[in-house]
Structures are given as structure tokens and as C-alpha cells.
Amino acid sequence: xxxxxxxxxxxxxxxxxxxxxxxELHADVVRRGGRILxxxxxxxxxxxxxxxxxxxxxxxxxxVAQPWVEPPSQTTPPLTGW
Amino acid sequence: MRERxxxxxxxxxxxxxxxxxxxxxxxxHAATLLTAEAPADNPRARRLLxxxxxxxxxxxxxxxxxxxxxxxxxxxxxxxxxxxxxxYAALPLGRGRPLTAVGPLARLTPQxxxxxxxxxxxxxxxxxxxxxxxxPVERIRTVCDRATATLLHPPRGPAPxxxxxxxxxx
Numbered sequence: 001x002x003x004x005x006x007x008x009x010x011x012x013x014x015x016x017x018x019x020x021x022x023x024e025l026h027a028d029v030v031r032r033g034g035r036i037l038x039x040x041x042x043x044x045x046x047x048x049x050x051x052x053x054x055x056x057x058x059x060x061x062x063x064v065a066q067p068w069v070e071p072p073s074q075t076t077p078p079l080t081g082w
Numbered sequence: 083m084r085e086r087x088x089x090x091x092x093x094x095x096x097x098x099x100x101x102x103x104x105x106x107x108x109x110x111h112a113a114t115l116l117t118a119e120a121p122a123d124n125p126r127a128r129r130l131l132x133x134x135x136x137x138x139x140x141x142x143x144x145x146x147x148x149x150x151x152x153x154x155x156x157x158x159x160x161x162x163x164x165x166x167x168x169x170y171a172a173l174p175l176g177r178g179r180p181l182t183a184v185g186p187l188a189r190l191t192p193q194x195x196x197x198x199x200x201x202x203x204x205x206x207x208x209x210x211x212x213x214x215x216x217x218p219v220e221r222i223r224t225v226c227d228r229a230t231a232t233l234l235h236p237p238r239g240p241a242p243x244x245x246x247x248x249x250x251x252x
Contacts, residue, residue, distance in 0.1 A: 001234075006230050006231075006234060007202055007230065009234055010198065010202050010230050010233055010234065011202050011203065013186045013233060014115055014186055014187070014198075014199070014202065014203045015203075016186065017121045017185070017186075018107065018111045018121065019110050019111055019114045019121035019122070019124055019127070020121070020122070021106045021107050021110055022128060025102060025106055025128075025131070025132065025135075026099055026102045026103070026106075028132050029102060029132055029135040029136050029139055030095075030098075030139060032132060032133070032136035032139075033135070033136040033137070033138075033139025033140045033142075034139075035136075036136060036137065036139075036140040037139075037140050040140065
């Protein structure tokens with residue numbers, strides 16, 4: 001028995017006794033698939049919200065703290081009374 | 083705008099229903115072969131099929147011309163490969179029933195069943211199966227040949243031999 005014959009025999013063995021497809025399959029699949037989709041939408045919205053909140057927080061902090069302004073010198077005493 | 087959207091959704095639902103009606107039988111047969119259950123009593127295969135089709139439903143709009151059947155089959159195969167040893171193993175956490183393999187592929191291991199079903203029942207090429215399962219192509223060929231040999235020339239009385247060995251050891 002060569003390879004194609006063996007493969008054909010195994011195929012025949014597997015083709016026998018096909019199971020019967022349940023009638024509620026489509027409804028079940030749509031229900032589950034819809035749930036997956038809703039969850040994905042929710043996760044995406046939450047992530048966008050998080051990103052927005054982070055950007056907002058950073059902006060507010062930057063405006064308040066103004067990290068680009070040079071801090072007043074701590075080492076040289078102020079020049080007064082000359 | 084809204085009308086167009088509902089029309090589009092209706093078309094999508096029709097297409098998906100036709101897909102399920104067309105692909106369900108063959109995929110369920112493949113899943114039943116994988117799980118080695120009886121054709122009349124196959125809860126694990128049905129669960130696998132439902133999950134795979136639900137996944138296909140969820141990415142139906144993002145297929146971009148890819149074959150949905152291929153997508154569902156890939157998901158089914160990887161899900162079975164991942165679930166085969168940690169979900170249905172003989173752990174107390176494993177759900178449900180003890181595994182009593184029946185069906186034509188009952189004598190094979192889960193990996194042999196997976197390779198055999200993908201290669202011969204579904205007719206996927208060696209290289210694609212290897213890429214899907216993350217195994218070398220040579221290994222796929224070896225497993226396939228071994229599984230074919232086991233199916234066509236069943237070893238005589240493997241189960242009693244194992245029992246006797248266990249009894250002797252204990």
C-alpha cells in the first residue's frame with residue numbers, strides 16, 4: 001500500500017458517520033459573537049477614555065507646573081543694596 | 083444614512099447565516115473527529131464549533147477578502163491545540179466528563195488527531211499546518227505518517243496491556 005492509497009483509506013475512514021448539526025447553532029453563534037463584539041467595543045472605548053484622561057491630566061499638570069520655565073537660582077544670593 | 087446602515091447589517095447577517103449553514107456541517111464533523119466523540123453525543127465538538135464561528139462572526143467585517151472558512155478552521159484548530167492538554171486533562175478543574183474516546187480516531191493522541199484532520203480531512207498543505215501549529219514541517223509529516231499507520235494497522239490489544247502494566251507496577 002503506497003502513500004496515496006493509505007491516505008485515501010484514512011480519508012474514507014474519517015468521512016464516515018457525519019454528525020448532525022444542531023438547529024440552534026446559528027442563534028447561539030450570533031449571540032456569542034455579538035457578545036464578543038460588544039466587549040471589544042467596550043474595551044476600545046475604555047482605552048480611548050483612558051488615553052483622553054491621561055492627556056488631559058498631563059496638560060493640566062504642564063500648565064500648572066510650567067516645567068519649561070527656568071527655576072530661580074538657589075546658589076547665588078540675590079543682588080540687593082548696592 | 084441609517085437606512086443604508088440597517089440594509090448593510092441585514093446583508094451581513096444573511097451572508098453570515100449562509101456561511102454557517104454551508105460550513106457548519108463540515109466543521110462540526112472535523113471538530114467531532116478532533117475531540118473523538120460519538121457523532122450523536124458531541125458537546126465538546128459543538129462548543130469548539132460555536133466558539134470558532136462566534137470568533138468568525140466577530141471579525142466578519144475585517145476579513146478583507148480572506149476566506150471565512152479558513153479563519154474558522156484555524157481558530158478551531160488552535161483552540162483545540164491549546165485546550166487539549168490543560169482544559170480537558172484529568173484535573174479536578176477540567177470541566178465535565180471523563181474522556182472516553184470513541185469514533186474513528188479514538189486510538190490516536192490529540193496531536194495526531196489534529197494533524198491528521200487538518201492534513202487529510204481538510205486537505206491543508208503540510209507547510210500551512212506546520213505554520214499554524216508552530217512545528218517543523220518534518221515533524222508534521224512524521225506525525226501524519228505515524229497516525230496513518232496506527233489507524234490502518236491497529237496494534238493488537240493496547241488497552242489491556244497498559245492495564246496489566248499499571249496493575250503490576252502498583
